[in-house]
Amino acid sequence: MINLRIFDTCIASPVPSVSEVAGEGARSNGKSRSFGEAFERAILLIHRWIGIFACVLFVTWFISGVILAYVRWPAMDRTERVNVLKPIEWSSVGASPTAALQALQLQDFPKDFRLEMSGGKPVYRAIGWDKRERVATEAQTGTAAIEQPPVSGEAGLAIVREQLSAPAATLETADLERDQWTVTGYFNKHRPFHLVSLNDEAGSKYYVSVATGEIVLDTKRKERFWNWLGAIPHWIYFPIIRKHEGKWTWMIYGLSAAGIFVAISGVWIGIKRVRLSRRYSNGKRVPFSGWLRWHHILGLIGGFFLCMWVISGLLTMYPGGFLEGRSLTKTDFERFRGVSAPRFPRVDFNALGSVAGDARRITFNYMAGVPILVLEYPGASSRVLDARSLKPITYQSPLYRQATEALVPEAKLLSMSWIQDGDEYWHTGFASKKLPVVRAIFDDQVWFHIDPEAGAVIDVMDRTARVDRWTAVGIHDLDWYWLLKKRPLWDFVLLVTIIPGLAISVTALVIGFKRLRKSVEPDLAFEPESFEDSGAEESGANLVHTSTARKAMVVFSSQTGTAEELAEQLRTGLVHARMEVQKRDLAELSPDDIAQCELALFVISTTGEGEPPDKAMAFVRRHMKQPANLVATAYAVIALGDSEYPKYCQFGRQVDAWLMQSKARRLFRTALVDKGEDAAIKTWVQNLEASLERTIHVERNELFxxxxxxxxxxxxxxxxxxxxxxxxxxxxxxxxxxxxxxxxxxxxxxxxxxxxxxxxxxxxxxxxxxxxxxxxxxxxxxxxxxxxxxxxxxxxxxxxxxxxxxxxxxxxxxxGFHPAPGGSPAIFIGNGTGYAGLRAHLMERVAHGSGRNWLVFGERNRTTDFVCSEDIKAFSDAGRLEACDLVFSRDQPVRRYVQDALRERSDNIRHWVEQGAYIFVCGSQQGMAPGVHSALQRALGEEFLQELAETGRYRRDVY
CATH class of the missing domain: 2.40.30.10 (Translation factors)
Known part of the structure; x- marks a missing residue:
């Protein structure tokens, strides 16, 4: 039933019919027109209701995307890993590279083969073509090598302490399979991890691979915080989802497809709704107003940007391999190296030490058949040596060209160009890329990138990858080198392109929220009409006369007693006008009671953020979900409220709307009374007099x-x-x-x-x-x-x-806030000056020795804002304050409020309420009261808390 109501509400919104959209020249063929109407309506409804969900994603993606542009996902590139290494102790290296390769039982020369320090000793590390990382440690003889066993948690901690000179580091988690920051498949070769905390000001944490003992990732508190707002919601990188690679990928495909449909269908609907010649009946070129009008205009302006952004985002996932360029293969490496066998010449490490100095890592490689040593130092600097002579090899060496030409033996090498600072296809704007780099272009349209400082091929870029750079990647990330060089122009363009899509999404969410609220919330099932600001019409306007009425019922709904007081004054005036009158609380009535009245006069107050008084919630829940049969009843409503709140007199409006839907006869327009304004009440009474054709004296002179x-x-x-x-x-x-x-x-x-x-x-x-x-x-x-x-x-x-x-x-x-029965337990909850409403209760109960008392009070600081300290001491000394929770929000780094204390004491609250306790809440409507209400709902359940309100055991005085 709810879904049907949702669609009914949509169809009833101010959208022109299909015939209006088609225009005067539309063909009148019945079947074609019927199909077109059904198709358009289906697209419209799908756009609206999928659009609510999609726009939540859009808002999330846009905001998180901006953050992601400035704070990237935590990672350690090759340079960062070198920076955390200690200088190699050359005298400790005994086993030869070939011995290490034999110990690892590799059939081919590995993809990466290097020597570095780990845990105070030199180790060989190799990444095979099966993507598994292996470690060979030296045997005690100094001439052989064995494969290293898994690293224990204590050893992992020792590695971090030694390599980072961090004696205060502690082991946080041992054998961690995955967490938020190691959720991607990239880390599969390193799992599991030992997580080590440095306990420093930056909140640094390091991940040590159990398999290799290598530090493979570091995160800082600041980047973790921003990634929770950026990359994680943007990529939906939650471990429970992301660990299932295939399912996560298809989920992203599905969400992106839904977003693309919503974006494109929105542009299509928006264009069709514009009339350039024949205007709509409202005299405008578009049929919308309010939020819909803004959504429509923004959609026409920014719809293109939204579509391009969502489509390009999906394309960066390379669905079905579309726009995905090829990657470097084993063959590419072997051709560049000129060697595939797992062997390497013996190296004189003592002699190498005098040449290499404080190098942190040696990579063993080949270039055009020549064995080379790549010495890496902190700060991304490196040198290439001939492994046989230990002499430098520079980019001017013919080896570079020989190795490059061998990459594509069937093609011609057209050029090798040196790129120092980057260009459109290779730069460090959003990714950690090596610079300088050499680009080798072949006549088969394939480009390779060579690291001139490492003598290695590091990337291949075919035509598809280059198209991807200019389309999907370029559009989605604004990853254009020419623009990135002109920052802050790039930042300005980012915001300009983001804002239209964000604005479209926000307006859509506002519209969707209004429709959903109208469709599914029972207390909003009857939407009130628009009221004039004056509070009531002039006397005698649009009146329904009911001069024959002799009996009346004055119905009130009151939170603090104001509506009940006015209802009593009205009852007295009607009695003096020789009418038979009864005064009833709305909470005590049923629709049948109202149906038996020929005249019902409603005095209705609104509390909080447009809410009914607590006792009236039962009537709302039980009777206002659907109209009643009140055709024989005439009525008038006077609504009391405070115009400083956005939903001014909302409950009074809702009661009026429900009565109208129930076919009751409204005598005259409802009056909205702001803070007890006498003028509005007077006008309403004058309208009532004119309708009843009798004089009614409502005594409003308050006795001060x-x-x-x-x-x-x-x-x-x-x-x-x-x-x-x-x-x-x-x-x-x-x-x-x-x-x-x-x-x-x-x-x-x-x-x-x-x-x-x-x-x-x-x-x-x-x-x-x-x-x-x-x-x-x-x-x-x-x-x-x-x-x-x-x-x-x-x-x-x-x-x-x-x-x-x-x-x-x-x-x-x-x-509504009077004392509980003397022997009943009572819980008093308040903040700030709200203590005033609680103090009188506690004073009375302590003086009479009645009941058990529990006070929960909050303020800013204990030293300056403990306004009830003397009272609490007196209550405690008298033995009448069984429990007292004091919450001072600013006495600790993390703000803590009254509702937080209640959440922590949920079990105690339930226990007290089960023993018959009354709950009194007094204080600020902004923040405290809603927070307390939510905490009580959590502790007692929404329905039970409502039952307490209806029976008077949950009493509130909030302002």
Whole structure:
């Protein structure tokens, strides 16, 4: 059923029909037109719903791709591996290269054969043509060699400590098969690994191959962090997926194909939606508005870039070998070397030591049949010697040309060109490539690249590979040498080409989210209509008259008591108008109850981010998923909210939309009341009077009293945040009563004398932090600042008014946050000034010795923001605070909040709730309240937490 609703919603969106798109000249053949319409609709629907998923990928790929352009995947190239080696100890080398080759039982001269130090001793390393790396260590006789056994964890640690001069290094993991940084198939020849941590400031970690004892990879904390944001999401390099090479490859093919379809179909749909001559009925050349219009325009502008980027990304995977150039083969190496047998002349290492100095590695090789030694030094420098005479061989030697010509004996060598800094086909923009390099071009269109400093062929590039450089690789990575040389122009071009595709994807996600929300969320099943900013229509406009109504039901849904208070005032007014009236909480009703009423008046508040009051959630879940049959009921809705929140009066709107869908008769447009605005309420009542054709007196004059400011103390001196003030107010009149959880309503900025003369001001609500027995009303008020830096009206008045000022205040009941039954356990959760709403509860319970109490409180720093320290000590001394969790977010390197403490205490929360505990939450709507709600859902389950809210055991006062 949900899927059907999704598609219904899509079809109903503002998209022109196929006949409109086809234009006036469209052929009227029924079958052709029907097929075209079905085809276009199918493409459209697939584009929309696959597009949501694809655009999540696009956004991920675009953002991670930019990061990847600057932080590459961790790797150690040949130069870096040389840099971590110690100089060769020439006097320790006894076995000859041939003896090592024999010990390794190689049938051919290996692909790579070298000598270096490892663990304080010289070792021969060889990579055979089976891609397996072997190590031969010298025997004690000094003349033979044996194949090295696997390296233990302790030996691997010793290798790192010795080669890197890192005595503080520790073995983190032994025999590690694979992890996030060794997930690729490249490391198969080295598995498993010993992972060694240097314990340095950079967070360096080194991987030692168990098979060879070689350090094959290093990672730093910084590059690991950026790769989690870059390469890993970009390439979907998660070990659980990436370790299955074949499945991972096909997954990438599938995701890329879906992205290509979405991109191309989007461009096709976008072009078809543009009318250059006959315009749409809205007078424009495109049929869309709002986010759809932006998506359409951006798609037309940036669709080409998006298509090219996604297609080129797939092509870099070389599906089916397409655009994949050939690689160097064993034959290429043997032709260049002129030798294939596994032998090498004896080398006088003592004599070589006087020539080679502090070389870190010797590579044994051949060039045109001549044995050569490649001496490698830190910093990527190297020298080539004739292995027989130990004399240097430079690029000017005829050996280079002889060996190069032998690479393609059936073709003619046209040129050998020296490339010092790179060109379009060979540069170090995105890959570690050897420079300088010599390019050999043959008349069969094959290019080879020769390392002149190592006397070795290192790359082959056929025509297909060169096309790939200019197309897939060049387009996807912007890997063009001419542009890379002109940085930061390259960086600017990168952003310019990325932004259109990113913008297309973001607008698509916004549109998709709106449609999905409309389609699958039960409380959003009935989308409210657009309302005017004024809050209500003028009196008498668009009214449905129901003068015969004699009975009415006033339905309220309230979080903090405001809606219930207004509902009572409305009920009283209707009774005085000689109507039979009942007042009911929406949470207690069913659609049948409403259907039996000829007139239902709804006073509906919205809490949090557009949410229903806690007790109303059951009604939403049980009854608002589908329309009811309310055809005999007339209704009107007054919605209370705060326009500072983006989903202003959202629940009131939803109730109105649900009533309309249920065929109830709306008397007049719903009023949106901002922060209890009297004008909007007055207009709504006037509309109700006109509809009922009777006078209704709704008494809105709140009874304020005189309260004197007797004390003001800053209780967070030195805090990094704004000051928190404890404000004490006393009334010269007796008879004021309140309960824990009640609210003080203050008319900010005016004194009692000014109020008595008829002056009125804006009203601010504050949780009462004291109990009656303390003899005064205490408030905890944080100094608020407006966006322009000026002080907030209410907090500024309380902060600066002289002591003794007579203020205008009334106590408002807040039944949704009143105390739990005396013997029940209670969990109190809050942060900052939210402690005010909890303090009164704790004071009352401690004074009466009732129930078990658990406080979870959070602030910035213990030294400056521990605003409840004295109270906690007093509660503890009285033996009435069984548990107390204090969370100071900035007292440790990693920020920690109230919700984190709750997640850690999930078992305790469940235990307390099972024993009948009530949960009270008071504090900031931004951050704390949603985080706490999520943590409680995790601990108790969403349905059970909702049940607690509906039964009054989960009570919130958030602002």
């Amino acid at each position: 009293s005189r309260w004197n400011l007797i004390d003001r103390t800053c209780i967070n001196e030195g805090s990094a945040g704004e000051p928190i003030l404890r404000i004490n107010l006393a009334s010269p009149e007796a008879g004021h009563h309140w309960l824990p959880g009640d609210i003080a309503r203050l008319q900010a900025g005016i004194t009692w004398d000014e109020y008595a003369l008829g002056q009125r001001s804006i009203v601010r609500d504050y949780s009462i932090a004291s109990v009656e027995t303390e003899g005064c009303i205490s408030l905890l008020v944080r100094l608020a600042r407006k966006p322009d830096g000026s002080i907030g009206t209410g907090s500024g008045w309380l902060a600066n008014a002289p002591i003794g000022t007579s203020m205008v205040l009334r106590i408002r009941s807040n039944p």
